[in-house]
Amino acid sequence: MDAREILTRLYRAAVAAVDPAALVAEALGRRGAGVFVRSVSARAQREFVFAPSRVAVLAVGKAAVPMAAAAHANLGSRIDDLLVVAPEDAPFRVLPPSARTIGARHPDPDESSLAAGEAALSLAGSLRRGDLLVVLLSGGGSSLLCAPAPGISLDDKSKTSNLLLAAGTPIADVNAVRAALSRVKGGRLAAAAGAADVVTLVLSDLGDDGWHLVASGPTLGSPTRPAEARAILERYRIASLMPASVRAHLSYGHEPAPLRQSGPRWSVLLADVHTALEGARVEALQLGIEPRVVPELLSGEARTAGRRLAFAGATAGDLRRRRFMFAPRRHVTILGGETTVTVKGRGRGGRNREVALSAAREIAEAPGVTMLCAGTDGIDHEPDAAGAFVDGGTVARAEALGLDSARALLENDTAPFFHALGDAFVPGPTGTNVGDVAFVLGPPVAEDDSPGLLQPA
Numbered sequence: 001m002d003a004r005e006i007l008t009r010l011y012r013a014a015v016a017a018v019d020p021a022a023l024v025a026e027a028l029g030r031r032g033a034g035v036f037v038r039s040v041s042a043r044a045q046r047e048f049v050f051a052p053s054r055v056a057v058l059a060v061g062k063a064a065v066p067m068a069a070a071a072h073a074n075l076g077s078r079i080d081d082l083l084v085v086a087p088e089d090a091p092f093r094v095l096p097p098s099a100r101t102i103g104a105r106h107p108d109p110d111e112s113s114l115a116a117g118e119a120a121l122s123l124a125g126s127l128r129r130g131d132l133l134v135v136l137l138s139g140g141g142s143s144l145l146c147a148p149a150p151g152i153s154l155d156d157k158s159k160t161s162n163l164l165l166a167a168g169t170p171i172a173d174v175n176a177v178r179a180a181l182s183r184v185k186g187g188r189l190a191a192a193a194g195a196a197d198v199v200t201l202v203l204s205d206l207g208d209d210g211w212h213l214v215a216s217g218p219t220l221g222s223p224t225r226p227a228e229a230r231a232i233l234e235r236y237r238i239a240s241l242m243p244a245s246v247r248a249h250l251s252y253g254h255e256p257a258p259l260r261q262s263g264p265r266w267s268v269l270l271a272d273v274h275t276a277l278e279g280a281r282v283e284a285l286q287l288g289i290e291p292r293v294v295p296e297l298l299s300g301e302a303r304t305a306g307r308r309l310a311f312a313g314a315t316a317g318d319l320r321r322r323r324f325m326f327a328p329r330r331h332v333t334i335l336g337g338e339t340t341v342t343v344k345g346r347g348r349g350g351r352n353r354e355v356a357l358s359a360a361r362e363i364a365e366a367p368g369v370t371m372l373c374a375g376t377d378g379i380d381h382e383p384d385a386a387g388a389f390v391d392g393g394t395v396a397r398a399e400a401l402g403l404d405s406a407r408a409l410l411e412n413d414t415a416p417f418f419h420a421l422g423d424a425f426v427p428g429p430t431g432t433n434v435g436d437v438a439f440v441l442g443p444p445v446a447e448d449d450s451p452g453l454l455q456p457a
Helices: 003-017 020-027 064-078 111-125 154-166 171-180 188-192 211-216 226-235 244-249 273-286 302-320 351-362 394-400 405-410 414-421
Strands: 028-031 034-038 047-050 055-060 081-087 100-104 132-138 197-203 265-271 290-293 331-337 370-375 387-391 436-441
Touching: 003 273, 003 331, 003 370, 003 387, 003 436, 020 028, 020 034, 020 064, 020 197, 020 265, 028 064, 034 132, 034 265, 047 197, 055 064, 055 111, 064 081, 064 132, 081 111, 100 111, 111 154, 111 188, 132 211, 154 171, 154 244, 171 211, 171 226, 197 211, 273 290, 273 331, 273 436, 302 331, 302 351, 302 436, 351 370, 351 387, 351 394, 351 405, 351 414, 351 436, 394 405, 394 414, 405 414
Parallel strands: 055 081, 055 132, 081 100, 132 197, 197 265, 290 331
Antiparallel strands: 028 034, 034 047, 331 436, 370 387, 370 436
């Protein structure tokens, strides 16, 4: 099995470990007329049981369709209303005819996103004491579900998000600002449900930043105060670039109305990137490869994270040149998280391909090390790839084709670079999303390696 096949196997195992349908099927079910929700995480074992008059299910995000399908399969006729908001190319056909579906655009919201926001608020507002709202959240929900605050247009909201992302702002901070400009985010959807019970099941793409902020926290978050949002904009030096309506909404003396909610609020984390990394670890062992999972998540600027991967690659190469007390095996370092890109050029690409190209430049001519960096949703900012493969020969092969790796990074133009090389990783949309994964595979162990003390061969 060659290196790329191994890395692809690890990626698919990571994605399978965060399969949204399987996670919801395990966490949500019915007992007679009752509905139960339980934790599927080994970190926290909990179970909630409800005896609701009516049950409404709202699924929002990149994984909304499989999550909603699993909920319907388990609850069946117990669901009185099912609203599903997903990317416009999602496989809505797998849902029951009774489901209401809205396909919206990601990462930039559109008019369908506005319709989705109003539909979600209307659904929540229709519930009364004794009813149950089940919310199934996954990454991408912030752009799919929009209801801007009064006086803020969809265009101004979108410009604000794009400026934040272009400045390299971490997604948790982006979502905090989004919540300050919304009627549905920052806990406001839960508030709209009034006295009804609200239970939220989350497939998190935020790593360790707080899964209550997924999709900008429509049911689990709290309203971001204007001062907090202003501090974020000033930290990334883009406050003066904000549309006038946004600056006015976040001005001094403008405070959000307090949330009025009286019903209980419950939540369960279904999975996050750590779950995906564990899936890859188990697959590596089954392939006879020694895995090392790095607990600290990838974050910060993509190019810096690429250098961190290069260090892992150097370590993997060093392991190849040493003997161990135990029978030697091939090694893989497994990492996850989500980086940011400060956009300075006008090219095409995404954070995973920037991480990969940065790492490739650092390991140029290093023998035997192969890497894969990819988004678990199958998309790296644009739908043409999830990420890229690189190895010690990537830069040399690029130069032979007349490609300039330094310029590709400078112009944020990594997409055409990797497609020209044939090194783009294109698994297609996966239907899930917990952030990004990266694998650094060391070279094969030589046949003459044998057990021994840790010393140069």
